[in-house]
Amino acid sequence: MTVAFDEMTNVDGSIRTAYAALSRWLKEVPPDVLDYRRKEAEFIFRRIGITFAVYGDSDAQERLIPFDIIPRILTNNEWQRLSRGLEQRTKALNLYLKDIYSRREILKAGVVPEDLVYQNPAFRPEMNGQKVPHDLYVHIAGIDVVRIDAETFYVLEDNARTPSGVSYMLENREIMMRLFPELFSENRVAPVENYTDELLATLKSLAPVTSSSDPNVVVLTPGIYNSAYYEHSFLADKLGVELVEGRDLFIKNDVVYMRTTEGPKRVDVIYRRLDDDFIDPLAFRPDSMLGVPGLMSAYHAGNVTLTNAVGTGVADDKAVYSYMPEIVRFYLGEEPLLKNVPTWRCREPDHLKYVLDHLEELVVKEVHGSGGYGMLIGPRADKAQIEMFRAKLKQDPTNFIGQPTLALSTCPTFVEEGIAPRHVDLRPFVLTGADRTRIVPGGLTRVALQAGSLVVNSSQGGGTKDTWVLDE
Amino acid sequence: MLSRTADNLYWLARYMERAECLARILDVSQRLAQLPAAYGGSTNEWSSALLTAGCADLFREVHGDAVNEANVVAFLAFAPENPSSIRNCFEIARTNARSVRTALTMEMWETINSAWLELKRYSTKNMTREELARFLAFVKETSLRFDGAAYRTMLRNDAFWFSRVGMYVERADNTARILDVKYHVLLPESEHVGGPLDYFQWASILRSVSALTSFHWVYRQSVKPWLVADLLILNAQMPRSLTSCYQNISRYLDDIAAYYGRQGTAQRIARSNLTRLGNSRMEEIFQTGLHEYIDSFIAENNRLGGSITEQYLV
Numbered sequence: 153m154t155v156a157f158d159e160m161t162n163v164d165g166s167i168r169t170a171y172a173a174l175s176r177w178l179k180e181v182p183p184d185v186l187d188y189r190r191k192e193a194e195f196i197f198r199r200i201g202i203t204f205a206v207y208g209d210s211d212a213q214e215r216l217i218p219f220d221i222i223p224r225i226l227t228n229n230e231w232q233r234l235s236r237g238l239e240q241r242t243k244a245l246n247l248y249l250k251d252i253y254s255r256r257e258i259l260k261a262g263v264v265p266e267d268l269v270y271q272n273p274a275f276r277p278e279m280n281g282q283k284v285p286h287d288l289y290v291h292i293a294g295i296d297v298v299r300i301d302a303e304t305f306y307v308l309e310d311n312a313r314t315p316s317g318v319s320y321m322l323e324n325r326e327i328m329m330r331l332f333p334e335l336f337s338e339n340r341v342a343p344v345e346n347y348t349d350e351l352l353a354t355l356k357s358l359a360p361v362t363s364s365s366d367p368n369v370v371v372l373t374p375g376i377y378n379s380a381y382y383e384h385s386f387l388a389d390k391l392g393v394e395l396v397e398g399r400d401l402f403i404k405n406d407v408v409y410m411r412t413t414e415g416p417k418r419v420d421v422i423y424r425r426l427d428d429d430f431i432d433p434l435a436f437r438p439d440s441m442l443g444v445p446g447l448m449s450a451y452h453a454g455n456v457t458l459t460n461a462v463g464t465g466v467a468d469d470k471a472v473y474s475y476m477p478e479i480v481r482f483y484l485g486e487e488p489l490l491k492n493v494p495t496w497r498c499r500e501p502d503h504l505k506y507v508l509d510h511l512e513e514l515v516v517k518e519v520h521g522s523g524g525y526g527m528l529i530g531p532r533a534d535k536a537q538i539e540m541f542r543a544k545l546k547q548d549p550t551n552f553i554g555q556p557t558l559a560l561s562t563c564p565t566f567v568e569e570g571i572a573p574r575h576v577d578l579r580p581f582v583l584t585g586a587d588r589t590r591i592v593p594g595g596l597t598r599v600a601l602q603a604g605s606l607v608v609n610s611s612q613g614g615g616t617k618d619t620w621v622l623d624e
Numbered sequence: 625m626l627s628r629t630a631d632n633l634y635w636l637a638r639y640m641e642r643a644e645c646l647a648r649i650l651d652v653s654q655r656l657a658q659l660p661a662a663y664g665g666s667t668n669e670w671s672s673a674l675l676t677a678g679c680a681d682l683f684r685e686v687h688g689d690a691v692n693e694a695n696v697v698a699f700l701a702f703a704p705e706n707p708s709s710i711r712n713c714f715e716i717a718r719t720n721a722r723s724v725r726t727a728l729t730m731e732m733w734e735t736i737n738s739a740w741l742e743l744k745r746y747s748t749k750n751m752t753r754e755e756l757a758r759f760l761a762f763v764k765e766t767s768l769r770f771d772g773a774a775y776r777t778m779l780r781n782d783a784f785w786f787s788r789v790g791m792y793v794e795r796a797d798n799t800a801r802i803l804d805v806k807y808h809v810l811l812p813e814s815e816h817v818g819g820p821l822d823y824f825q826w827a828s829i830l831r832s833v834s835a836l837t838s839f840h841w842v843y844r845q846s847v848k849p850w851l852v853a854d855l856l857i858l859n860a861q862m863p864r865s866l867t868s869c870y871q872n873i874s875r876y877l878d879d880i881a882a883y884y885g886r887q888g889t890a891q892r893i894a895r896s897n898l899t900r901l902g903n904s905r906m907e908e909i910f911q912t913g914l915h916e917y918i919d920s921f922i923a924e925n926n927r928l929g930g931s932i933t934e935q936y937l938v
Binding site: 198199200375376381385388389394395396397399400410411412413414 | 625626627628629630719722723725726730733734737738741782786880884936937938
């Protein structure tokens with residue numbers, strides 16, 4: 153494997169411009185001060201209760217995501233390029249979804265194979281021919297981006313369902329400003345704290361036409377046992393809207409109401425952090441205790457906006473991902489500004505053969521998997537694991553894709569041994585309203601804390617960093 | 625406000641208050657049980673502690689007749705099978721707090737969350753007296769901090785009022801139950817007063833509502849049983865008296881009604897209970913029977929709880 157691109161230090165040891173001030177500061181500040189501040193940060197996180205749950209880990213019902221105190225820095229120039237690409241990609245995702253649930257031009261044109269849609273478990277026939285408010289489906293997208301060298305960013309994954317992590321982006325900045333005010337006076341960092349304002353404006357712009365001039369927005373959570381509950385309550389709080397559970401809502405004459413101490417109150421926009429499967433036991437899983445019976449009929453009647461729309465999962469799994477460049481070209485007639493990671497679709501026989509022949513060097517992922525579960529990292533796997541995947545691949549090739557093991561860029565990170573490079577990725581959040589697209593500069597940087605590890609997922613021991621876009 | 629939010633706030637306040645009350649009961653029982661028998665000390669104290677906490681039956685299911693210090697302390701303070709143990713109160717309080725984080729101020733949340741984290745440091749088995757004392761002090765401190773945080777940082781709106789109503793309904797219930805368990809040592813003025821033995825029983829009642837010093841300030845005489853009853857039931861200056869609780873309940877329920885522009889059953893029951901307390905005289909209460917009076921108060925207080933739930937919380 154080639155040496156990874158480090159975002160601070162060039163191969164010749166010189167420091168990249170964006171990191172000049174930070175690098176000077178890192179040299180001056182004694183390690184014990186860093187260590188002390190790191191502990192302080194952890195103490196604050198724990199006290200505020202910024203935790204997440206790991207499924208299947210009963211000992212640690214609530215865990216902290218490790219926070220690294222060394223920021224990750226992008227120049228304004230790099231960011232402008234990225235953000236144009238993100239906007240383009242989200243636009244294409246929305247057009248694709250509208251097409252899939254109406255005329256299906258892209259399938260007729262043979263650009264995307266039909267079975268990728270019809271046999272996709274996230275495809276919702278209930279949405280066929282249904283009009284959604286403002287023709288928009290993905291209002292809040294989290295597009296995972298990795299960096300390979302000074303010039304190249306790849307999109308690793310599109311998250312078009314209920315992407316999480318934005319609360320960490322906001323809290324990380326808050327903590328950094330509290331712990332290291334001196335750094336912010338030396339670097340002009342673009343603010344992110346307006347995210348929730350932008351989100352509220354986005355959500356309100358999406359209200360159905362039948363709602364009042366000041367639409368009632370709520371955040372719908374599965375409840376306190378959900379791994380991202382902290383984020384749900386955080387967002388509701390910052391948005392200044394009610395955080396509701398399914399049982400707080402009911403439907404009457406196809407209108408959604410919430411139960412309040414003063415009687416029923418109409419709800420216009422639901423920012424739902426609940427998967428499609430669970431939102432309405434009458435339409436989807438009948439055993440769901442978390443949803444609202446009748447919600448889908450209110451939705452179809454056009455009396456409530458769900459963000460994101462129902463059925464967006466058909467656009468963000470890893471098999472569809474590999475068609476994203478074609479999807480961008482098909483709807484926008486433009487070249488994609490952001491590249492995809494080269495991807496072998498195991499559904500295609502010659503691709504499958506290549507993947508099987510190169511298992512030792514590839515990353516193999518399940519098409520519908522997420523969170524770093526169920527994947528093979530060839531160079532780090534032992535023989536048994538490789539053989540297990542070989543069997544799985546042969547049995548059900550359509551369920552897998554293969555990608556080269558990327559040398560993700562590294563950033564200086566404060567670990568046991570001191571400051572060392574660790575691999576990072578980036579999840580920026582793209583907000584699409586009826587009026588316009590909004591992206592706050594930066595996003596959530598995730599970092600693999602183990603030396604050499606490429607897995608940044610919080611469920612697998614990854615941490616987070618504050619992400620700076622320098623406002624030159 | 626969401627009904628569920630109001631419900632959570634109401635019960636959050638009730639559980640914090642209940643935890644403090646349990647801590648006081650344990651404190652006092654221990655003090656009494658340590659006295660030599662000649663001064664009224666007896667192992668019965670642990671039975672009354674269970675009765676006051678309202679979980680004597682449940683205790684018997686778990687421990688049978690083994691009513692002793694170790695078992696009762698463990699049961700009231702830590703037992704997972706006792707839904708109202710101090711530990712469970714804190715657990716439930718935190719679960720409620722997590723569900724309504726947006727309705728709490730940062731200070732309130734931090735009090736509950738750090739108490740919940742701290743709770744894990746106390747081992748539940750074989751606690752020494754000193755460890756127990758430290759634990760009980762921690763519980764009382766947490767309740768004080770929570771109350772202070774709510775008072776000093778919450779907006780004066782329905783969230784605040786529901787949480788106050790919860791606290792006072794619970795407090796009234798606790799005071800009434802302390803009186804109910806000890807009514808036999810509280811006698812009317814005309815009766816023959818027991819020997820100095822009983823002093824410790826009376827003092828312990830006062831201590832359990834942290835009113836021993838207040839007693840002397842209010843009455844400026846030595847502790848008399850009928851005055852203890854007067855202080856805890858009728859005296860409006862005493863913050864844990866039934867009258868004081870109902871003044872607050874009624875006031876905050878009226879705030880809610882004014883805010884929402886509508887009165888209801890809860891307001892009517894609260895007002896009628898307050899009026900009844902206001903019209904009561906100690907002599908009459910003793911005439912009709914202290915026990916009966918307290919019994920009917922507890923029933924009325926429960927009826928109020930039920931009607932608050934029906935009117936606002938579901």
